[in-house]
Amino acid sequence: MKLFAQLIYVLGATTKTNEKLKALQEYFAIANDKDKVWVIALFTGRRPKRVISSTLIKTWCAEYCNLPLWLFDECYHTVGDLSETIALLITGEENADTIDRPLHYYIESFIQLAKASEEEKKNFMLKSWEELGTVSGRFVFNKLLSGAFRIGVSQQLLIQALAKVTDLEKPVVAHRITGNWDPAVISFDELMNNSDMEADASRPYPFYLAYPLEDLPDTLGNTDEWQAEWKWDGIRGQLIKRSNTLFTWSRGEELVTEKFPEYNSLKDLLPEGIVLDGEIIPAIEGKPLPFAKMQTRIGRKNISKKILQEVPVCFFVYDILEFEGKDMRQIPLVDRRKLLEQITAAINHPALQISPVISFDTWDELAAIRVNSRENLAEGLMLKRKSSSYQTGRKIGDWWKWKIEPLVIDAVMIYAQKGSGRRSNLYTDYTFAVKDGEKLVSFAKAYSGLTDKEIAQVDNFVKRNSLEKFGPVRTVKPELVFELAFEGIAASSRHKSGVALRFPRINRWRKDKKPEDINTIDDLKNMLEVYGK
Amino acid sequence: MPLIEFTDSGLYCRAGNFYIDPWKPVERAIITHAHSDHARHGSKYYLCHHKTKPILQLRLGDNNYQSVEWNESISMNGVKISLHPAGHIIGSSQIRVEHNGEVWVFSGDYKLEDDGLSGAFEPVKCNVFITESTFGLPIYKWKKQSVIYHDIQQWVLKNQADDKASVIIAYSLGKAQRVLQAISAVTDNIFVHGAIWNTQEALLMAGENLPVVKRVNPDSSKADFKNAVVIAPPGADGSPWMKRFTPYSLAICSGWMQVRGNARRRNADRGFVLSDHADWDGLLTAVKATGAEKVFVTHGFQAAFSKYLNENGIAAAEVKTAYGNDEETETSIEV
CATH class of the missing domain: 2.40.50.140 (Nucleic acid-binding proteins)
Structure with missing residues (x-):
């Protein structure tokens, strides 16, 4: 755990991208394979589930330290982080000579403890607090225990570090760590060298994200080179059909197929081997509803008939990433768009709308259109270079979001x-x-x-x-x-x-x-x- | 009437007609230590420890100063006053006030560990103890000075190996001298900011024994700072003055570095948890050692610390003062 705690310390302490990258590379170069897989999982939002509730951890810590709960709370409000508060409160000399167990030992123990009694969980927690001799060690342990791990590392940086260490191309790494894999069973080698796309038909592509446009658009040059669309206020998603199965992914790397049953009817209409990029938006007859409506159904486990009637969702599609099983991302946007228009026209289903292209001749004209964004339930405009490929992550240059004034x-x-x-x-x-x-x-x-x-x-x-x-x-x-x-x-x-x-x-x-x-x-x-x- | 009252001008002893660390100008002021939140301009007479006097002269200019040794008693209007080591910075003292058999002690700022510069904190028996509480929460627990010094030394050596200067942010009076003590064991290539230079000069004049340092001058060349250690006050952090040391690694020495978020907010490469204040256990130990039947808690986490004392059988109340924040807010325009 020392190595992992050290990594988390450096990532938290430095604001310099280069030093973060260096720390990640060093970690991936020397950590054991099982730990590496878990670190990738943690950094891509595949956190292990919470083992013990925050309230219980808090109560047990106060009891262990012999502190009144109100004082624990004062400490917590001052530190602003539960795991860190506990790590600081547990007395004990810093002891570097304690047993150094690997990261996966703790995570695997957590998985085993999922069904254990409260007493067993508590015993494991107390034993670990004593075993982990340092504040930084106890801090990461508590983070894992409470299922609260959030790390300030961009996907880009993780991909870059892994690409360096494995000698793979960045887009390849990006694709491999995306999608539906289980860190508990996959090995580092399987994850990184899995060239078999069929192995996981659901796997989405990394999203290409736009940069905010700070300057006026005339700095972008000739208007003919640009395609404009509304910037929709919904959930960015990918709609995938492979192996005759339909998958819906959100940008948060979450498989959300079940949450949007409206798309099920598209399964038989879409051709095999297709990946679409677009926005999941509540809409009636092609007209978007305010995003607040969406929030009434996002958190629900069961989507009732009433909700399907009142807040139906539609997929506002604006890009095609895979067609007939082939990766289309290097084809220029203008050609991808033509293909997309043909496909959506042929399907002609209310749950799949093409995000319209806004025609304009001058930047001034476009600026005037942008003023009406809110009336169109949009947050502003998207500007995409017609010759652009579909890139990975947030890249400057070809895709811009030009939001309206708040x-x-x-x-x-x-x-x-x-x-x-x-x-x-x-x-x-x-x-x-x-x-x-x-x-x-x-x-x-x-x-x-x-x-x-x-x-x-x-x-x-x-x-x-x-x-x-x-x-x-x-x-x-x-x-x-x-x-x-x-x-x-x-x-x-x-x-x-x-x-x-x-x-x-x-x-x-x-x-x-x-x-x-x-x-x-x-x-x-x-x-x-x-x-x- | 209590022996010491909490007034708009500061802690006031009516029987002796003097103030302790007043924040407004008064006739007679007894000063615990020379930090700017405790020693302010404008009073007509100042009483302090011998080692505090030269720094007061530097900071407040010429005034009517009287200085005493620790444990030496003097009398004002029949009130017996003595100063006792507080261990906070050079010359820092607790003030003991005795009248009609009743003893009050104001701690000023203090720490329990002997840092080798400030004198060892002396527990003083009293009826009423007025204590600071800068770090009065149990999350604040300090490591031994020797362990922290070792960490600082290793960090400096690492920077030298990486061909970088080491810039250390430390309060110019107190912390800077401790840092100096730590790093002089591994290097003699030490530069200091003008504010620290001035303090150093005053301390040397007063007979303190401190390692040799060089002043950062406007005409110092960039090459001078290669692999050097530079000590600068918090006010210099983030200013253009720092550019000349590039490439450098930046560390901050402060008790606030105990919490990750504080360290991250300051954008330093390293935070060393080195404080001149007592930690939680230190505060409790000090309070218990006085045997006081009543404790007043000032600047810091006074609400939490006094509530905890009350729950543990020590009558305590909180008091608002104008002290505090020396660890956070020292600014300096002297270069």
Whole structure:
């Protein structure tokens, strides 16, 4: 575990891509094969399931350290990370001479413990805490135990490191680590050298992601070279038919076929050996519904008839990656598009819509069209170079997303909470309110958008102007005014204000404004009327 | 009337008519140590330890200073005052105040481990103890100084092997001298920022024995810094002043480095958990050693620490003061 803990330490400590890459390469060069497979699994979102609930781990740690629970909670709010809090609290000299068990020993133990009694789980946890002599070792152990591993390493970086170590091409590595494989049974060699595509018919391609366009589009050159489409606000996905079976993947590398039964009827219509790239969007008669509707069905295990009627999904397809079993990604976009148009026209099914191409002659004309994005339930425009191949990951140059300006509203901060990770021990998570007559009504939380210096100032304000002394949330004097930006607004019965915002964040601190100058609940309702229906 | 009152100007002893570490100008101030949140401008008279005086002179200019040795008693209006080592930085002292058989002690800032520079913390029996609580949560537990020094030394050697300078961020008074103590065992190629240079000069004048260092000058050439160690105060971190040391590796020495997120936020290559404050166990040990029947908890995690003391049979209350943050916020415009 030392080697793995060291890797996690370096990845967390450095912000330099080169050093992260170096650490990954060194790890893959010397770690044992079983551990390597688990690391790839962990870094690609294939976390082992949680063995013990956070509440139990917390309770057992407080008991083990002989601390009252309230004090444990204070520590947790300050550290902002449960696994780290526990790793720091467990007393014991740093001891480098303890047994160094491999990563897979712990993960395999967790899998075996899945059905064990609470007592057995607890014993294993306590034994491991004592065995793991260092804070960093206990930290990664707790992360695995609580199923909370999230690592700041991009897929790109992982692929790059593996490509170096295995002498394979990057796209090959990307493809091999994608899809449906089980880290508990596959060996490193099988995973990396599996040239047999048939072995897993469901395997998607790595997604090609667009870069945000910061400059004006005229910097892109001639308009003839570019294809424009709406940028849909849905779930990016791939629709695959191989071996006469249909698979739906989300960009989060999740097989979501079961969640979208609407696509089942496409199975017999699609030709064998095809992979389509597009957006999973709730839509009725080809017209998208607000994304908030989608959120009412995403989390559900069972998709009821009622939901299928009220929030049916459609696949807005915009690219074809495989046709008749052949990889099409190197063919220019303009040719892929022609093929795609023929296929969708032939199928002619309401669950499969082609994402229309927007015709335009000048950039100014396109800019005028972009202004209407929200009315079209889009987040803006996509600009794709007609000659572009379908690349891997976020690459600059050929695909751009040109989003519309966000909606904004002025609000006052009323609650604050300490953050986590880099924001540990700082009040960085805020709740905002607008005016409702003489009262304030909370309507949004936001975590990002301030500079480090501003965060320090707000943190100082919260510490001096809060009511509570304990617990995670501080009620603060409603004094600081911020302009919030958000992408969309929808009616919500779960929020006191009656609205739910999409991607709210702090646009700027309005030091020039007083709490009485902020917007009102009626302003929000007007926005809902215009943009949320 | 309690022997020491908590007023808008600071801790006030009415019977002796003096303040301890006041944050507003007063007639008579007793100073625990020379950090800027405890020793402020504008008072008419300052009483401090012999070793604090030269630094006060450097930082506050010429004033009416009186200095004393530890455990030497003086009297003000019949109130007996003595200073006792606090182990925080050079000259740092706890202030013991005795009147009509009642003893109060203000800890100032303190740590229990003897760092070899600041004098060993002395537990002082008292009725009422006023303690800091900068690191008053059980997540803060320090390793031994020797272990941390070893880590710092290894890091410097590693950087030298990689052909990099080692830039270490440390508070100019206290931490910088400890870092110096650690690295002088492995190198004599040491540069310091102007703020640390000035402190060093004042300490040398006062007879402290410190390793030889070079000042970073505007006309120093880039080649001078190759494989060198540079000690700089927090205010220099992230400023263009740092560019001249490239290529370098950056480390921060502070108790706050205990938590990963704090270390990551500072964007340093390494965080060394080296503090001049007591950790959780240190605070508890110090409080118990005083035998105090009442404890006031100031700057830090005062709510949590005082609640814990109350639950464990020690009557405690929290007090708001203007101290704190020396580990985080030292800024310096001197170059």
